[in-house]
Amino acid sequence: MKNKNLARFLKIAFKKNKYISIIAFVIMIVTSIIELFMPQITKIILDDAIKFGNIKLLVNLILLYITTNLLLNTLSIVLQYIYSKMKNRVSIIFKIKLIRHLAKLSGNYYTNIKTGNILNILENDMYIVESLGADLLFSLIVDFFTATIAFFFLMKMQYDLLIIIVIIQALILLTQSKFTKLISLKNEKLRDDSGDISNISQEYISNIMNVVISKSNLKFFKQYLNKERKMLKNSIGLDMAFSTSMATGSILSSFITVAIYGYGGYKIINGSMTFGELIAFQQYTGIFISPCMNIIRSNIKIEQAKTSINRIFTVLDEPIIIDNNNNGIRCSDSFKGNISFNNVTFSYEDKGNTIDNINMKFENGKITALVGSSGCGKSTIAKLLFRLWDVNSGDIIVDSVSLKDYNLKNIRENISIITQDVLLFDDTIINNLILNNKGINDDYLAKVCKSVGIYELVNSLPNGFNTIIGEKGVKLSGGQKQRISIGRALLCDSKIIIFDEATSALDNISQRDILENINEFLEYKTVIVIAHRLSTIKDADKIYVLEKGKVIEEGCHEQLILNEGIYCSLLDEQSLEVAFA
Ligand SMILES: Nc1ncnc2c1ncn2[C@@H]1O[C@H](COP(=O)(O)OP(=O)(O)OP(=O)(O)O)[C@@H](O)[C@H]1O
Numbered sequence: 001m002k003n004k005n006l007a008r009f010l011k012i013a014f015k016k017n018k019y020i021s022i023i024a025f026v027i028m029i030v031t032s033i034i035e036l037f038m039p040q041i042t043k044i045i046l047d048d049a050i051k052f053g054n055i056k057l058l059v060n061l062i063l064l065y066i067t068t069n070l071l072l073n074t075l076s077i078v079l080q081y082i083y084s085k086m087k088n089r090v091s092i093i094f095k096i097k098l099i100r101h102l103a104k105l106s107g108n109y110y111t112n113i114k115t116g117n118i119l120n121i122l123e124n125d126m127y128i129v130e131s132l133g134a135d136l137l138f139s140l141i142v143d144f145f146t147a148t149i150a151f152f153f154l155m156k157m158q159y160d161l162l163i164i165i166v167i168i169q170a171l172i173l174l175t176q177s178k179f180t181k182l183i184s185l186k187n188e189k190l191r192d193d194s195g196d197i198s199n200i201s202q203e204y205i206s207n208i209m210n211v212v213i214s215k216s217n218l219k220f221f222k223q224y225l226n227k228e229r230k231m232l233k234n235s236i237g238l239d240m241a242f243s244t245s246m247a248t249g250s251i252l253s254s255f256i257t258v259a260i261y262g263y264g265g266y267k268i269i270n271g272s273m274t275f276g277e278l279i280a281f282q283q284y285t286g287i288f289i290s291p292c293m294n295i296i297r298s299n300i301k302i303e304q305a306k307t308s309i310n311r312i313f314t315v316l317d318e319p320i321i322i323d324n325n326n327n328g329i330r331c332s333d334s335f336k337g338n339i340s341f342n343n344v345t346f347s348y349e350d351k352g353n354t355i356d357n358i359n360m361k362f363e364n365g366k367i368t369a370l371v372g373s374s375g376c377g378k379s380t381i382a383k384l385l386f387r388l389w390d391v392n393s394g395d396i397i398v399d400s401v402s403l404k405d406y407n408l409k410n411i412r413e414n415i416s417i418i419t420q421d422v423l424l425f426d427d428t429i430i431n432n433l434i435l436n437n438k439g440i441n442d443d444y445l446a447k448v449c450k451s452v453g454i455y456e457l458v459n460s461l462p463n464g465f466n467t468i469i470g471e472k473g474v475k476l477s478g479g480q481k482q483r484i485s486i487g488r489a490l491l492c493d494s495k496i497i498i499f500d501e502a503t504s505a506l507d508n509i510s511q512r513d514i515l516e517n518i519n520e521f522l523e524y525k526t527v528i529v530i531a532h533r534l535s536t537i538k539d540a541d542k543i544y545v546l547e548k549g550k551v552i553e554e555g556c557h558e559q560l561i562l563n564e565g566i567y568c569s570l571l572d573e574q575s576l577e578v579a580f581a
Contacts, residue, residue: 005313006306009129010137013090021138024082028142031075034068036149039283041065047276091130095122098315106321107388108349116199121315124194125308136298143291143298150288157281158273164259165285169292172252176296179245184303186238191307193231200224209474242300249296253289260285322387328407331414336364336399337495337526339385343394346384354380356549357394361542364495367527369537371570372546378530380549382417382498385528398496416489418502422481424473429458430465432473433488440491451517452487453510454480478505486514490521498528508535534571543567 014021041061049058098121154162204211204220211217260282267273273281339362346355354377362368370378384391387408396403403411424432433449434440449455457480461467473481482505489497503511515536531537538557545553545560545567553565560567 003306005309006302008313009094009309012093013086016089016093017086020082020086024079024086025138025141027075027079027082028138029145031072031079032142032146032149034072035287036146036153038065038068039153039280039287041068042283043276043280045276046279047274051276087130091126094129094312095126098122098312101316101318101320104320104322104324105318107383108321109318110388111348114195114199116197116202117195118315119202120191120195120198121308121311124191125311128308129305129312131301136301140295140298143294147288147291147295150284150291153284154281154288157277157284158264158267161259161263161267161281164263165256165288168252168255168259169289172249173292173296175248175252176245177299179241179248180296180300180303183238183241183245183300184307186234186241187304188307190231190234190238191311193227193234197224197227197231200227206472245300249293253293256285256289322390322408323404324408325404326407326409328410329401329405330407330410331399331495335414335495337414338362338364338399339496339526340397341381341384341394342397344384344391344396345393346380346389346391348380348389353392354549355384355391358549358551360544360551360554362496362526362528363541364526365524366541367522367529367537367539369529369531369540369543370546371531371534371537371543371567373570374532376546377549378546379419379500382500382528382530385496385498386412386415386417414494415496415498416492416494417498417500418482418485418489420482420501420504422473422485424469424476424481424484426468426471428463428466428468429454429461429484432469432484433465434491435488437491445491448487448490448521451521452483452490452514453517454483454487479507479510482506483514486518490518494525496526496528497522498530500530501532503536504532508533511536534567534574545570 041064045058045061045065048054049061098118102118151162154165200220200223204224211220260278264273264278264281268275268278339360341358341360344355344358345353347353358381360368360381370381372378380389383389384396385403387403390404398406398411430445433445446455449458458464458467467475469475469484473484476484482502486499486502503514506514511533512535529537529540537543540556542554542556543560544551545565547566553560553563553567555563561571
């Protein structure tokens with residue numbers, strides 16, 4: 001699986017860097033050939049120019065040596081530039097792929113997602129893949145090429161000395177491959193630890209104010225320290241394995257030097273080798289061993305990267321359960337957003353039915369309310385409509401077309417959900433209001449802001465609409481956040497608009513004022529209001545009362561009062577609560 005994912009990764013990376021990779025590969029081969037040519041210059045300098053006192057030849061060879069060196073270094077700068085470009089390009093491509101894919105996943109995935117793990121993939125795994133280096137694959141090919149040619153030169157020069165070197169090299173290969181396995185195992189453990197720590201830190205930092213208020217710092221610290229201790233232990237283990245592997249490699253490599261000077265020196269003494277040949281042999285040995293060692297070290301890097309690439313693909317391969325239906329129907333200009341739930345049944349995972357054979361209608365130009373005790377399934381209705389989950393049975397019909405037959409992105413653009421938990425960005429008020437909706441005119445913006453009651457607030461701020469509201473809108477009150485969220489939805493101008501406890505942070509009077517003020521924006525829309533406070537929905541055209549995922553009563557406020565059913569008792573309970581408040 002890991003190898004398959006590595007191949008998939010390389011295929012995508014290569015496809016996006018086709019021409020630049022070919023250029024890099026050609027430069028690498030040229031560099032390698034030049035390097036292979038260098039020991040020959042040394043040999044001629046020693047054995048021909050110096051030995052026979054040929055000054056002209058010596059000067060020419062030294063000039064050649066300098067020129068080749070200059071060329072080699074220039075090519076190496078060009079290569080570095082290409083690699084750096086490729087590396088960043090590949091990393092950006094995969095990050096975008098990941099972020100895009102995440103947006104296509106289902107509510108189920110979002111429910112079970114571990115934020116820290118995903119952040120870890122986006123940051124750490126991407127970094128490891130980046131540091132694998134775009135050059136690695138090419139280097140391996142070129143290293144193999146260079147080592148083979150150097151091997152032939154060495155064999156031609158002194159095959160018996162070469163045999164000794166090959167034996168030592170084989171020993172190095174054997175020990176290093178054992179270390180590679182150990183290192184990659186330890187590395188995998190470390191990556192898991194790092195994911196766990198990211199999860200805890202992410203949970204802590206993003207809720208820091210609530211953590212302090214709920215006095216749960218100690219719980220976090222304990223959890224955090226335990227994980228850090230475990231990671232420290234594994235990290236030391238990894239470093240030790242790494243340095244032992246390096247030291248073993250280095251000790252074994254030193255035997256090669258011993259063999260060259262010992263056995264090579266002996267050969268010079270008995271006349272079967274020249275001094276120039278010994279130096280050239282030593283240089284070729286370097287050219288032979290260095291790529292061999294590179295191949296071994298690359299193996300460790302590749303093993304590390306494989307783990308990271310695997311993680312990247314675990315997210316990328318997460319199946320898209322909610323079909324995007326890209327070729328599906330798009331909402332036309334005459335789209336009304338009349339919705340009917342026909343015998344809809346739905347359950348989260350393997351739990352019992354959260355929505356149980358429900359039939360409901362939400363009509364354009366009307367306000368329909370959903371009420372019922374906590375956990376009866378009201379918000380689930382909104383989530384099904386937004387297709388975060390698909391229904392198990394029955395169908396949701398929008399303007400006579402099944403919801404599943406619409407292009408997902410397009411139908412979602414026509415639905416705005418304002419939830420209790422407002423999503424605000426650490427950005428200006430204006431950017432939080434308009435999001436991507438750049439074409440909004442100033443008068444309309446002012447009108448919407450007045451209706452949701454933030455116009456005065458904005459004007460009272462020195463930077464007005466350009467005031468930064470802090471992370472998660474921390475500089476605003478709960479009510480102000482909800483007002484911005486409602487304003488944002490109105491500016492979106494979707495045909496279907498769902499208020500899910502959207503005014504829960506506001507007092508009764510502010511809530512009534514907002515609802516009255518925004519009425520004109522809701523005139524030709526399908527409006528669904530989910531509320532606990534029944535005063536919010538008493539003017540709704542239709543009210544559905546839900547219990548355990550079933551509709552148990554329906555009608556307008558007056559009809560439901562006459563029914564003297566659950567709605568009536570909920571109303572009585574709330575009147576009592578207000579009276580005793
Ligand atoms: N993502 C989820 N995964 C599993 N179960 C869920 C999920 N979301 C909600 N539930 C469960 O589904 C049931 C209905 O939840 P829902 O949020 O629709 O209720 P609600 O009527 O809107 O409640 P409230 O008024 O408290 O907001 C609850 O029992 C809840 O635990």
